[in-house]
Each structure stands twice: as structure tokens, then as C-alpha cells.
Amino acid sequence: MGKFKIFGLDGISYFEIKKNLDVLRYWKRLTDRFQLTLLWTDVENKHRPWKFDSAMLWTTMFTGKLPDEHGIWGYKEGIDGRFMRREDVKATFVWERSGAKFLVWHVPALVPPLSWRCEGLVPTDRVVPELEEWSGYVGKLLNSPIDYDVFISVFTGSDHFQHHNWGADGFLDFYDNVARHLLKHIGEHDDVLVVSDHGFTDIDTSLAHMWTWEPSKRVNRDTGHHAPWGICATNLRWRPFKVSEVHEAIVRHLASRGIVLK
Numbered sequence: 001m002g003k004f005k006i007f008g009l010d011g012i013s014y015f016e017i018k019k020n021l022d023v024l025r026y027w028k029r030l031t032d033r034f035q036l037t038l039l040w041t042d043v044e045n046k047h048r049p050w051k052f053d054s055a056m057l058w059t060t061m062f063t064g065k066l067p068d069e070h071g072i073w074g075y076k077e078g079i080d081g082r083f084m085r086r087e088d089v090k091a092t093f094v095w096e097r098s099g100a101k102f103l104v105w106h107v108p109a110l111v112p113p114l115s116w117r118c119e120g121l122v123p124t125d126r127v128v129p130e131l132e133e134w135s136g137y138v139g140k141l142l143n144s145p146i147d148y149d150v151f152i153s154v155f156t157g158s159d160h161f162q163h164h165n166w167g168a169d170g171f172l173d174f175y176d177n178v179a180r181h182l183l184k185h186i187g188e189h190d191d192v193l194v195v196s197d198h199g200f201t202d203i204d205t206s207l208a209h210m211w212t213w214e215p216s217k218r219v220n221r222d223t224g225h226h227a228p229w230g231i232c233a234t235n236l237r238w239r240p241f242k243v244s245e246v247h248e249a250i251v252r253h254l255a256s257r258g259i260v261l262k
């Protein structure tokens with residue numbers, strides 16, 4: 001029997017893949033097997049000038065709670081206070097529940113990213129934003145002797161790349177390289193859920209919709225910014241169509257395999 005592998009891709013955008021499947025050959029191969037649909041970012045930030053905050057969204061995806069309940073609106077307290085910590089999250093992450101063996105690395109709900117049962121094998125005290133390095137550690141974990149039912153890891157470098165390289169040369173090559181690495185980690189019998197927390201658009205469209213604020217353009221010099229169209233690519237029978245449904249999709253899939261989380 002295969003494993004259940006969940007790959008998060010920060011900010012990978014639905015329309016950029018959908019419109020370019022004729023040139024994105026690795027995405028074509030991946031989505032031929034794991035059908036691609038739009039994952040709508042239906043959770044909005046009431047406490048930040050940017051509406052789709054990754055800390056908030058990954059926390060919702062892996063706790064099943066909305067930010068009013070789990071309390072994470074961003075990586076920092078307020079706009080620029082101290083970094084939030086595990087004890088600030090007023091909810092249980094799915095891997096903290098009993099019933100399934102989780103192996104979790106590099107989930108950017110907090111800084112440093114969260115991990116579970118992989119200390120000593122891979123870095124757990126820092127962000128690993130570079131694709132080859134991230135993928136190398138994923139391979140190391142998947143080939144380690146640690147037994148698991150569910151593997152979870154999130155690639156985060158796609159967010160920074162898109163903020164600064166929206167529409168630039170090599171944009172689609174970057175996208176396809178992400179899919180190429182995912183394919184390396186997926187076995188013939190695995191069940192797979194690939195999700196992103198939000199999509200991207202050009203900075204002016206984002207500003208026009210009030211999805212971010214002016215300093216994103218002037219101070220950060222963003223050429224791209226967050227938009228509410230993420231992706232879902234999966235073979236799961238109960239497919240999430242919104243960020244708020246991802247946790248339920250994980251729980252339902254485990255239940256279909258006879259695993260009930262407590």
C-alpha cells in the first residue's frame with residue numbers, strides 16, 4: 001500500500017499552471033494523474049493590510065480552525081512585534097492528534113517552520129527556501145527508516161520568487177521545476193494532496209482589489225502579490241475547493257483508510 005503524501009506549495013497560482021499546461025510538461029504529467037482544480041482562499045485577514053497571510057492560512061489548513069479561533073493572523077504579533085510561537089496557537093495541528101503516524105517537516109505556520117518526528121535528520125530551526133535543498137531534505141526523510149502513514153512538507157521559496165519575479169524570464173521554468181521535484185517523491189501507489197495557500201497576480205491588480213497595501217510596491221518592490229486562487233492537485237475522492245476545507249479533506253481521507261484521528 002502506498003503512503004499519503006501532502007505537499008504544500010506557498011503561493012503557487014492556479015491560472016499560471018492552467019493556462020500554460022502545454023509548456024509545463026512536469027505539471028502536465030503531475031496533473032494528468034492528480035487532477036488540478038482551483039483552491040479558493042476563502043479565509044481573509046482582518047488584522048493585516050495584506051488579506052491572504054500565509055501563517056494564518058497554513059495554520060487553518062492544518063488545524064481546521066478559522067483564525068478567530070486559532071489566533072494566528074501572521075508570523076508576528078501585530079504588524080511587527082515578536083514572532084508567534086506554538087503556545088500562541090489555540091488549536092491542535094492534525095499531526096498532534098493520535099491515530100495516525102505523521103512525519104512532518106517545514107510547515108510555515110510559524111517561524112521556524114513546524115516539524116514532527118524528524119529532529120536530527122533535517123534542519124528544524126530555520127527556513128529552507130531553496131528548491132533543490134528543500135527537495136533533498138524531503139527525499140532524505142522519505143527514505144529514512146522512520147515509519148509513517150502521512151507525510152507533510154511545504155515548499156516556501158515559491159512565495160518570495162513570485163513577489164520579485166512576476167512575469168520575468170524564467171518564471172514558468174521555475175514553476176515546472178517545482179513539479180519536477182514533486183514527481184521524484186511520489187510513488188506509484190501513493191495518495192497525494194498538493195495544495196497552495198494562495199495564488200498570485202501582478203502587484204497593481206492586487207493593490208486595486210485591496211489585497212495588499214502600497215508599501216508592498218514601494219518598499220518591498222513587489223512585482224507580484226497574493227491573490228485568492230491557489231491550487232489543489234489530488235486523487236482524493238473528497239477534494240477541497242477552499243482553504244478552509246483542506247483539514248476536512250485530510251481527515252476524511254484517513255477515515256476512508258480506516259484511520260480515525262482522536
Ligand SMILES: [Zn+2]
Pocket residue numbers: 011159160163226
Ligand atoms: Zn507572500
